[in-house]
Amino acid sequence: MSDRIHSLSGYMQEYQKSVHDPENFWARIADSFHWQQKWDQVVNWNFEEPNVKWFLNGKLNITENILERHLFTHGDKPAIIWEPNDPNENHITLSYKELYHKVCQFSNAMKAQGIEKGDRVIIYIPMVPEAAIAMLACARIGAVHSVVFAGFSASALADRINDCQAKMVITSDGNFRGAKTIPVKAVVDEALEKTSSIESVVTLKRTGTDVMMKEGRDIWWHDAIDGMPFENKAEVMDSEDLLFILYTSGSTGKPKGVVHTCGGYMVYTSYSFRNVFQYNQGDVYWCTADVGWITGHSYIVYGPLLSGATSVMFEGVPTFPDAGRFWQVCDKHQVSQFYTAPTAIRALQAFGTEPIAPYKLDSLKVLGSVGEPINEEAWHWYHDHVGKGKCPIVDTWWQTETGGILISPLAGITPTKPAYATMPMPGVQLVVVDNEGNELKGNSVEGNLCIKYPWPSMLRTTYGDHERCRQTYFSSFPGYYFTGDGVKRDEDGYYRILGRVDDVINVSGHRMGTAEVENAINEHPKVVESAVVGYPHDIKGQGIYAFVICDMEGRSEESLEEEIKQTVNKIIGPIAKPDKIQIVPGLPKTRSGKIMRRILRKIASGDTSNMGDISTLLNPDVVESIKSTAR
Numbered sequence: 303m304s305d306r307i308h309s310l311s312g313y314m315q316e317y318q319k320s321v322h323d324p325e326n327f328w329a330r331i332a333d334s335f336h337w338q339q340k341w342d343q344v345v346n347w348n349f350e351e352p353n354v355k356w357f358l359n360g361k362l363n364i365t366e367n368i369l370e371r372h373l374f375t376h377g378d379k380p381a382i383i384w385e386p387n388d389p390n391e392n393h394i395t396l397s398y399k400e401l402y403h404k405v406c407q408f409s410n411a412m413k414a415q416g417i418e419k420g421d422r423v424i425i426y427i428p429m430v431p432e433a434a435i436a437m438l439a440c441a442r443i444g445a446v447h448s449v450v451f452a453g454f455s456a457s458a459l460a461d462r463i464n465d466c467q468a469k470m471v472i473t474s475d476g477n478f479r480g481a482k483t484i485p486v487k488a489v490v491d492e493a494l495e496k497t498s499s500i501e502s503v504v505t506l507k508r509t510g511t512d513v514m515m516k517e518g519r520d521i522w523w524h525d526a527i528d529g530m531p532f533e534n535k536a537e538v539m540d541s542e543d544l545l546f547i548l549y550t551s552g553s554t555g556k557p558k559g560v561v562h563t564c565g566g567y568m569v570y571t572s573y574s575f576r577n578v579f580q581y582n583q584g585d586v587y588w589c590t591a592d593v594g595w596i597t598g599h600s601y602i603v604y605g606p607l608l609s610g611a612t613s614v615m616f617e618g619v620p621t622f623p624d625a626g627r628f629w630q631v632c633d634k635h636q637v638s639q640f641y642t643a644p645t646a647i648r649a650l651q652a653f654g655t656e657p658i659a660p661y662k663l664d665s666l667k668v669l670g671s672v673g674e675p676i677n678e679e680a681w682h683w684y685h686d687h688v689g690k691g692k693c694p695i696v697d698t699w700w701q702t703e704t705g706g707i708l709i710s711p712l713a714g715i716t717p718t719k720p721a722y723a724t725m726p727m728p729g730v731q732l733v734v735v736d737n738e739g740n741e742l743k744g745n746s747v748e749g750n751l752c753i754k755y756p757w758p759s760m761l762r763t764t765y766g767d768h769e770r771c772r773q774t775y776f777s778s779f780p781g782y783y784f785t786g787d788g789v790k791r792d793e794d795g796y797y798r799i800l801g802r803v804d805d806v807i808n809v810s811g812h813r814m815g816t817a818e819v820e821n822a823i824n825e826h827p828k829v830v831e832s833a834v835v836g837y838p839h840d841i842k843g844q845g846i847y848a849f850v851i852c853d854m855e856g857r858s859e860e861s862l863e864e865e866i867k868q869t870v871n872k873i874i875g876p877i878a879k880p881d882k883i884q885i886v887p888g889l890p891k892t893r894s895g896k897i898m899r900r901i902l903r904k905i906a907s908g909d910t911s912n913m914g915d916i917s918t919l920l921n922p923d924v925v926e927s928i929k930s931t932a933r
């Protein structure tokens with residue numbers, strides 16, 4: 303496509319154009335898509351309400367741009383290569399033509415189950431091709447998908463179903479993950495005891511695990527598609543109709559439903575995919591994320607497939623059957639672009655280079671990193687041992703809310719620096735502001751990362767609660783979108799992300815709100831109060847450290863700690879389980895009753911030296927006591 307950038311000077315020119323005349327810039331890119339009706343205005347926005355609309359009154363269906371658009375030119379090209387958990391099971395390749403038929407067929411099945419345009423559908427399914435098929439079928443008929451990561455608990459799933467009042471759940475009997483088989487449908491059944499909006503559940507048979515099928519509600523995937531036609535007329539969608547909701551954690555207790563719409567998301571995810579990864583026809587691209595996160599949405603499914611790329615989907619884990627699995631898959635499918643998370647790199651780094659040795663890795667051209675700051679050591683290991691020193695690393699910064707990559711090198715074009723996300727994508731106008739909201743101009747500055755102009759794939763609202771969207775992202779620094787991240791712009795104008803400045807912890811590249819974990823801990827009947835902070839963790843980036851005040855009567859510390867972990871597991875899921883729990887007599891509080899997290903963060907990170915001024919605390923003595931029993 304004509305919007306590919308090929309050189310650093312090309313990037314500079316595109317960037318300048320995108321800032322001086324954003325409307326023409328994006329109109330030109332949007333022009334290469336198939337619109338059933340062209341938009342009549344490129345963008346309409348203000349960051350006060352906020353109100354952001356792109357490609358106004360444009361009509362399209364994103365799946366026509368994925369499927370029909372590619373059928374004639376490369377219908378036989380692999381769209382998805384699915385690699386199973388067990389290396390001895392056969393992989394599956396779906397060409398664009400096959401994907402088209404499967405999506406149409408499942409679209410018809412969903413309609414037969416009573417799903418209509420605008421209905422919300424929960425997809426709670428592991429990494430199988432049907433995950434992508436279900437997402438695209440929703441998009442085809444205009445249903446709004448909300449994929450919930452299959453590692454979330456029944457209670458977390460129920461909250462999400464209730465928040466968006468979903469009508470259908472698409473799931474599987476179970477999930478193969480490493481050496482384990484994990485029940486999935488049983489979790490859905492438990493969740494549905496706490497919800498009332500779901501009318502039907504479609505279950506894919508994957509593991510053969512025994513499941514309960516409720517009469518009148520449950521249907522097997524294979525029965526649902528039986529006899530359904532392989533053609534389906536795509537629903538006409540407005541640019542600003544909802545495409546999906548994806549729940550993400552924030553600094554308050556309840557996860558929020560980030561809303562993305564059809565037109566802008568389509569244009570931005572595919573544009574950024576092609577440019578960041580420098581994808582060429584014939585390349586095989588692999589992103590190891592799960593479809594339950596935004597990375598899976600934008601850079602396994604939508605971005606690559608909109609670009610007519612071949613996208614690898616992997617069911618398994620990096621260490622099964624051994625720590626060479628990623629590299630074996632790279633060789634097997636001749637992967638050209640490989641995109642993963644720093645936490646996975648660090649986990650594999652711990653096994654040394656031996657598991658890499660048997661593999662050639664000579665098909666690799668580009669390596670990507672996403673989800674958290676990549677430390678220099680991991681960057682070098684990735685560069686030297688995986689990329690053999692010849693593959694540029696694209697360290698891509700973005701968020702669930704941004705929909706697509708906003709800061710990143712363009713592979714092989716932007717000179718990289720370890721641990722730097724480097725430069726903004728065209729169309730992305732970054733600002734660094736101090737805590738008072740003053741813009742820090744020039745280079746060699748550090749502050750809060752904000753954005754001053756909309757980009758097509760930005761969130762439009764938080765589902766069912768627009769005020770929360772305004773509060774969270776547009777009120778801290780009026781006139782700007784606030785990312786929640788701290789950033790440094792160095793002497794060369796390069797951006798380095800310093801991590802969250804709010805009460806959000808980044809655990810293995812997954813976002814957890816401290817308040818959300820605290821609420822879960824507080825559900826335990828013996829817990830009086832808790833405070834959760836992040837601390838540096840060798841593999842996970844950040845670990846979860848919980849300070850808990852408990853009623854100890856009749857309990858040992860060990861048994862309570864285990865029970866608290868189980869409580870969190872049940873309420874949120876294993877990803878939120880605290881790594882360390884310290885039972886404390888009290889929490890350091892200001893006179894107004896606010897927990898002094900600064901002190902707790904310091905203790906959690908193992909630094910018990912100078913605590914700063916604690917004389918204004920309500921209970922300064924408690925600090926000594928917490929220090930003396932720190933984990």
Ligand code: WT7
Nearest residue numbers: 597672673674675697698699700701702799813
């Ligand atoms: C937060 C967003 C974007 C998909 C995965 C996470 C952190 C993300 C980077 C990076 C440093 C990064 C930020 C951001 N983050 N990418 N390349 N370097 N930090 O999506 O769950 O919405 O989390 O992840 O702190 O705000 P998410």
